[in-house]
Amino acid sequence: MRRREFIVLLGGAAAAWPVAVRAQRSMPVIGVLVVGIRGSEKFWRLFQEDLSKRGYVEGKTVRFEFRSDQGKLDQLPALARDLAQLKPDVIVTWFTPAATAAAQATREIPIVMAVAGDPIATGLVKSLSRPGGNVTGMSGVAAELSSKLVEYVREMLPSAHQVAALANALGPFSKPFLEQVRLAGSAIGIVINPVLIREPRELDAAFAVISRERSDAVIVDASLPIKRAAELALNYRIPSACAYRPFADEGGLMSYSFAEADLYDRAAAIVDKVLKGAKPADIPIEQPSKFELIINLKTAKALGVTVPPSLLASADEVLE
16 A cells, blocks of 8 residues: 555544444533523522433433533633533533533534523624534524513613623623613613623622713623622612523522523433434524513612513513
């Protein structure tokens, strides 16, 4: 055999190696990459339950490789590369930064977003109907939900004329988040003041700015440390909202977001399709169809905010 032919054959064998390794496994391997904020534990519990209903049980019919950034977003790229080197059959991501990190780590391994912001605006896919690459899954339409929160702020605070939009400057979601909030504010006559931070320790200073500028309320980017954001909003007596359910649980005034149980169940169904041979490029991105408005009445009372009866009536849950 000539040297060139040997090199070509060797290269082909190397390229096929990951597929061969996966084919020899006794059970599929699912990599999981999450942003380590409040709610990740609930996602992981519900998602495993949804997969088990489809026959994927840890240690029996599937093996999980779970990775969390523990609240440190700058760790996501390294964690994603670590997962990619393991050659799992699919990587499941939770929240946009995790999906972005996984997409940058591999173009071959299928990636299923359990939830993410607008995947087109963040450059993860070409279209919702035909993603065209190795990424598919669920879009949480969080930017659009944040714009709806501007309307809820006006309904709760009729005299509000200035609202702060607190965003994660390093997150791929910040651009669509700010665009949607600005559009919503413009439509109803509310001035939106963007406040961007690059790391969690800047939260305290950000709320000092928001208070000094006398914003009537603040809408918080869901990828930020929501527990601390909710605490600071209450300390500064600023009505707050976020497009993520745990924010209201942590003391935020209100949240409007996708119904988690439904979203994760549909993501599990997509993982099942991928493990049975479907290509992510051909699986349409799905969007949530169920949403929940949560109002924290205890926080409203602490802030001296009277929640209109019409808003209370439309809430899916009121925390007292």
